[in-house]
Amino acid sequence: MAWFKRKEKGINTPTENKKDTPKGLWYKSPTGKVIDTEELEQNFYVSPEDGYHVRIGSHEYFEILFDDNKFKELDPNLTSKDPLKFEDKKKYSDRLKDAQDKTGLKDAVRTAVGKSGGEDIVIACMDFRFIGGSMGSVVGEKIARAADYSLKNKIPFMIISKSGGARMMEAALSLMQLAKTSAKLAQLADANIPYISLCTDPTTGGTTAxxxxxxxxxxxxxxxxxxxxxxxxxxxxxGKELPDGFQTAEFVQEHGFLDFISPRQELKRKINLYLDLILNRPVRNVS
Structure with a gap:
């Protein structure tokens, strides 16, 4: 299967360098602000001086959004295969095993159901630590199954995106997930079940598409x-120079592709406020 072997060297950032949460006693934000990591954790991994939002993964988002960090994980053991026998500097199957060993994750997304503000919600959260949050067959399948669970139980659905795009090691199989997940979301729309999309840093490639x-x-x-x-x-x-702030959340919102931007500390309250309003529920005081 020589078609699926990369012959030229390209950008290949080691997985261990794609860290989400900071390690050590202190964390230094890109603007140079230093904060104790324990204080940073208590502040939802947001630097208090400059508002910088540190990349976090599904473990932290579930803790923030689910009441008392209680939830039931859906399809926790679903893992990718290597049907194309892709090989770059190492076999895709070996890279999958390395990523699983280093991150403790099965793939680049975790899905779960639990209560947020006392009401049921299904959340699919991507993890950038797992091969750059790339979207392969398992990511598409887990999102599709989570959407089915939401549809069957009439529960609001939320996806937290954090991805470098489609997973090249799965080629066309990865690209098929764009249509697959989009079709499932269309079913939710037909059933009038709310779907919330949270774009975090970075949300790029096929995930955005x-x-x-x-x-x-x-x-x-x-x-x-x-x-x-x-x-x-x-x-x-x-062939043109790009404007300042191009592709930042603020730029994207200004041009009409985002409804609002929420600091992480207010995320749970604002999500539940939106759901209360759209579902015609009594507005709750969610913290």
């Missing part, structure tokens, strides 16, 4: 990178 931009409401955290192709590719294709 499918479920990340199909929410009944599309929201983001401050400063998140949101786009399809990278700035260099866009610049080379259009």
């Amino acid at each position: 499918s479920f990340a931009m199909l929410g009944d409401i599309n929201i983001s955290e401050p400063g998140a990178l949101i786009g399809f192709a990278g700035p260099r590719v866009v610049r080379d294709t259009t």
Whole structure:
């Protein structure tokens, strides 16, 4: 299967360098602000001085959004295969095993059902630590099954996107997930079940081209990178210089692709407020 072997070297950031949460006693934000990691955790992994939102994964988002961090994980043991026998510097099957060993995750998304503000919700959360949050067959299948669970039980659905795009090691199988997940979200729309899309840093590639931009409401955290192709590719294709802040959440909102931007500390309250309003429920005081 020589078609699926990369012959030229490209960008290949080691998985261990794609960290979500900070390690050590202190964390230094990109603007140079230093904060104790325990204080950072208590502040929802947001630097209090400059508002920088540190990348976090499904473990932290579930803790923030589910009441008392109680939830039932859906399809926790679903794992990817290697039907194309893809090989770059190492076999895809070996890279999957390495990613699983280093992250403790089965793949780049976890799905769960639980209560948020006392009401049921299904959440699918991507993890950038697992091969850059790339979208392969398992990511598409777990999101589709979570949408089915939401549809069957008439529970609001939420996806937290954090992805570098489609997983090249699965080629066309990865691209098929765009249509697959989009079709499932269309079924939720037909059944009048709310779907919330939260775009976090980064939300790019095939993720942006499918479920990340199909929410009944599309929201983001401050400063998140949101786009399809990278700035260099866009610049080379259009032959034009890009405006300041291009592909930041604030730029995307200004141009009509986001409904609002929420600091992480207010995320749970705002999501539940939206659901109360759209479902015609009594508005609750959610903290």
